[in-house]
Amino acid sequence: MSVAGHTVAELIARSNRLGADPANTNYAGGNTSAKGTGIDPVTGQSVDLLWVKGSGGDLGTLRPEGLAVLRLDRVRALRAVYPGVDREDEMVAAFDYCRHGTGGAAPSIDTAMHALVDAAHVDHLHPDAGIAIATAADGAVLTPQIFGAKVVWVPWRRPGFQLGLDIAAIKDTHPEAVGCILGGHGITAWGESSAQAEQNSSWIIATAAAYLHTHGVAAPFGGVRHGFDALPDAERRAKAAALAPTIRGLASTDKPMVGHFTDAPAVLEFLASEKAPALAALGTSCPDHFLRTKVRPMLLDLPADATIEASVARLQELHEAYRADYRAYYDAHADADSPAMRGADPLIVLVPGVGMFSYGANKQTARVAGEFYLNAINVMRGAESVSTYRPISDAEKFRIEYWALEEAKLQRMPKPKSHQGRIAFVTGAASGIGKAIAARLAAEGACVVVADLDLGKAQDVASELGSTDVAIGVACNVADAAAVRAAIDATVLAFGGIDLVVNNAGLSLSKPLLETTEADWDLQHDVMAKGSFLVSKAAAPALIAQQMGGDIIYISSKNSVFAGPNNIAYSATKADQAHQVRLLAVELGEHGVRVNGINPDGVVRGSGIFAGGWGAQRAATYGVKEEDLGQFYANRTILKREVVPANVADAVFVLTGPELSRTTGVHIPVDSGVAAAFLR
Incomplete structure (x- = not known):
């Protein structure tokens, strides 16, 4: 392996270890880097390079x-042309002129931090314990108390070239330091080897966590509000499904x-x-958090035992107020160059006694938003x-939320597929037509619930379609109203709705009429006629409560209009x-x-x-071999x-x-053309 290859392999291994532990950083949060030498393919000469996690990784x-690879000398030369904090965005564009080779990820805004700090390896992370110190009102005082001279406090500054210069200066003037607490944001650590950087990052995080554990008060959120504590499990889940x-x-x-x-x-x-x-009104602080959760959540202000009707009415009132407040936030901070407002709805909704609902364009984004707000709760705790939670100001949050660079990142995202954001519930989906439908809808971006009488097979099919962010399998006997209700509840809890x-x-x-038993008739009507009705x-x-429209599809049959032989019940x-x-x-239709x-x-x-016997029966009816039945049809x-x-x-x-x-209200034949079944 080449020297460059070894450097990259070490960086990837370190990044994966750090990123695998949620105590170190949140999903897609933070970045790591390594400096080393490579070969310029034009001159054949050795050149100093920076490998750093790219934007969005x-x-x-x-x-x-997923790494951006840059010429270190060219990035550092940007110091001579840096126009100041008012023109930070220009520096990110300049990184493109510092790239080495072809391919690789787009450089992120944090590239300067990694390039300018005079250390071979740099980690920038968002650990809950570190952000707790970073968002403490007296974090500047706590930092030397906790870490001594090994960690230096850096007042809040929006990520960018100037922050890189600030941290580089600290590294130069504090030779004993191994890292920084970045006010309102997170931590940065460095080392001359990959192992040393990782060790220093882990030490800062562990030391912060130990201090909070040892010195923290027993009830940082105060006492329990009467009537706001958690409902019993079954009652809590039922209310969540009703409100979702x-x-x-x-x-x-x-x-x-x-x-x-x-x-x-x-x-x-x-919530209790x-x-x-x-605290909820103060919102989150770390940029990675509020970019996913919005600046603050929407909190239901009713006790846990409030009725569904009262909760729905109050949620609707709070939603109107939330949208008005968000519009006021946007209007207060936007200028002529700001991107258009992206939406005024909450991404985090908190219901005392029940839990947290989080939202995104897809399931992964929604899940991660919830994980980030859980990070924020840990930070506030x-x-x-040990102090008082004090996040960065709304003005600073707006500068990041509506940053031109953030807008550019959003514009780079691929165009959504036709069914992205839609939640599909497919019965009998563990095999045959149902499985094909589930697979097609998942491929087109839908979240899919594979419902089947056989739970194991349903879960196997869901696994084939992707992770639980794409599909889940549930047991569902469609002839049993309670089982259907449970399956629909599982759907809305898994993906938010339907x-x-x-x-x-x-x-x-x-079977012909004289051989069809009452049990034969009841079984088929229970599963298909009654089952479809129950589902x-x-x-x-749920479809009505969402006020988002929706689709119900019946897989009927040519036989619904065609009088075939020996088939009365079906x-x-x-x-x-x-x-x-x-x-x-x-x-x-009105909904x-x-x-x-x-x-x-x-x-x-x-x-x-x-495959379950119907083929053999129909083949016998038509006098053909079962293996020839498809061609017969x-x-x-x-x-x-x-x-x-x-x-x-x-x-x-x-x-x-x-x-x-x-x-709406139509039937589409998929029968290769059976004239006797033409719809009239």
Whole structure:
């Protein structure tokens, strides 16, 4: 391995270790760097280089391609042309002229900190313990008390070239120092080897945490507010599920959001405390925190046992006030050059006795926002335990939130997929048509709940689709109202709400009238007619409460209109489903919910129904071999093409996408053309 390769490998390993521990830094927070030598491919000469985590990366998962690589001499030469703090943004643009080689990540605003500090390895991190000292009202006094001369206090300064100059000066004038506490922000540490830098970072974090533990007061948030302590587990989760759709709808007033819910003990403890209202109003301090959480959360000011109706009404009032306050915040600090306001809805909503709801454009962003506010709670606890929590001012928060560089980062993000931000609930999704639908919706950006009678298979399919930020598997017997209700509650707690329901669960027994038993009839009607009814009924309150519209899709059948042989129970229940589409389209249309159906035919390959005996029964009815059944169905169609699960999934994608936003109450045939089943 080359010298440069070894330097990079050490940096990646150190970054991954530091980023893997939430005590060290939050997701995508902080940056690390290493200096070393490489070869200039033009001259063949050795050149001094800086490898530093690029913009938008995450230390815990950092790879070499996530590093920005720059010529150290060129970055340091920028000191001669630095125009001052009023023109900081120009320096980030200048970093592009200092890059070495091709590819790599875009340099971040913190690049100067790493380049200008005269140390081979530099770490900048956002540990809760370190930020607690950084946001303490007397942090400047506490720093030497805690760390002696080894750590120096740096007053708040927005990240940028000047902050890099400040830290470089401290390193030069304090040879005994191993790092800094950055007021309102985090920590920076350095070392002459990668191991030494990591050791110094870990020492600062551990020393801060030990001081808070040893010297902190027992109840930093004060006493417990009467009536605001946590509800019992089952009651708490039930109330969270009942409120989640309303809260998501409020948080999505400006643009659709996906949600995340947590009732972590630290959250419940904070919400029950005397100081919670005042501390929540102060907002977060670390830039990484408030960029994800907005400057402050929305806090419900009712006790834990408030009724759902009272809570909803109060949340709506608070939301109006929040939007007005945010508009006032924007107007107070914006100037002619500020980007347009990005939205006035809260990203963090706190409900005492219940927990925290967080929001983002996708599930990962929503989850991380919640994790960041939990970081903020830990920071407030630490600061209040030894001092008074004092975040940076709203004016400084605005300068970062609406920084041109932050706007440019947002503009670089890829265009969202058609179903991003949508939450889909698909029944019978562990196999066949349902699995294909779940896969297609996930591929188009939706969060998907794979619902199936077999929990293990549902979870396996969800794992195939991606992490729990993409899909989860739930058990759901659609014929059992309580099981359906539990599955819908699990959906809204996992992703914040529900937008798209696919009634796909089904089975079939192919028998003539005289051989069809009452049990055969009841089973098929329970699963498909009753099951679709129960799922739609359970999902409708959430769809209505969100006020975001939505889609309900019924996977019906060509048999809903075609009188095939030996199929009385199946065809009758499919006709029931088909009319549910029309009835619900009329009833739910005023809420913006579209209800449509899909009529497949002869989906043999990959079908759970056909594999479960239906294929053999239908093959016997038509007098063909079971392995030839798919081609038999294809041959009797106009297009002479076999229908497969992906074809049905395509229809779901189109019906629920933006192109057919004015279509409801219809059935789309996916049957390769069966004239007898033409819709009239």
